[in-house]
Amino acid sequence: MKIFLHTLKTLPFLTVLFIILGGCSLRIGNYPLLPALFLIPIYYWLIFRPDWLPLWSLFGIGIFYDALMGSELGFSSLLLVLSGLIGYYIRPILSSQHFFLIWGIFCCYSLCYLMIYGLLFSGGWALLFSWAYGIVLYPLVAWSLSHLHLRLQSYV
């Protein structure tokens, strides 16, 4: 059972990688789902299980994303580690009873992330649409993650 628990701790890392790999070729209309889509699991885990998504994990995810997308290595890592820092201060004011508050803060967080990301890449409308898709898809992805997380956790 201990092995299963340790395996469970890699769940955030694996879900983020899964969403990056799956979302890489996905688009709605002419606009991308990434990078806003992969911010959803990161935000979720940073809020609900930050101990399962440590800094090295965020750093690794950032490097993986940059290497896959061909962008400057380390840029996403830096943004994600900063997200970890912000999550650390935001977490105390959140409560699981107020889903709309969590969703609203995700909107602000993803907007800030994409604005900084947009400084490096000339995304324009594509980034704005990605942000909108991220907001719309947040409840669905967060709901799936919460079921996966809590059911597996309850099993352990």
Add this chain to the structure above:
Amino acid sequence: MSFFIRHKKSAALKPKANPYPSRSPRWRYRLGFTLIAIGLLGGILRLHKPFYDGIEQRLFEGTAWIQAGFIHPFQETRALLKNTHVFMHLREEYERLSQENEKLKWQLQTLGALHHENGILRQHLHIPIVEQCGHLTAKILSSPYDGLHHFFLIASGDKDGIEKEQPVIVKEGVVGRLEKVGAHVSRVLLLNDSNSRIPVITSTSQQKAILAGDGTFLPTLVYVGDVRKIQQGEQVLTSGMGGIFPAGLPVGIVDEITNNKIRVRPYVPFKSIEWVHILRLHPEGFREELNAALRAE
């Protein structure tokens, strides 16, 4: 699934925000240290270009390999469905291919005469005849063509004998060039990426220019000889300068001219292509031919 889950509590399962007290100085110290370490290490590595390039190449190969492995089952399923559809319409497909084959045979005969004529003209102009370039057909693994990312991952690499900077085309025209080449997977930089620059020439007004991608779906023409001579709807071809793309490959059509800014609509339907051709040009021979042609001019 229910037999697998063992609920400890009968209450509804809800994630609990902030279950851990986290305002500890140790955590802050660790984060600060990590940020400084990332900054220092990243800065040093970035300045040392050969080392950075090596790391970037290895990471690209690793991530591309994972991506290829992840996408493979989906692609196989898609291929299976497509094959089923083809099998159901086998007769129509056979007739279509027979007709196409006849057309191609006829074109080949015409091209034979042109090839002969070209050889004679080259002899008269003293242009050396270089080895004809071959091509390799490769399958596209992933194509995040979405206004933000402009590249394709293709299932060919070093093992197939392709090299960096080789041109990538489809039957409609130029797609881009090889940006990174791994062992089995490579990345194609599309012509509308902001890092892409292709020397081109307009078909009617004969104006040389550079086709510069700017991250939008319509790349622009820059360094144009005379902007006023260019007409809307004019064809844009590769000029053969620069030593990467051979001359005469179709690129696109002049779509709009506003405030001396010329936008080109590429011929290639980036969203729907599944295969690409990589031209195996020999850069040395190509440059030699180009220089000889320029001297002859």
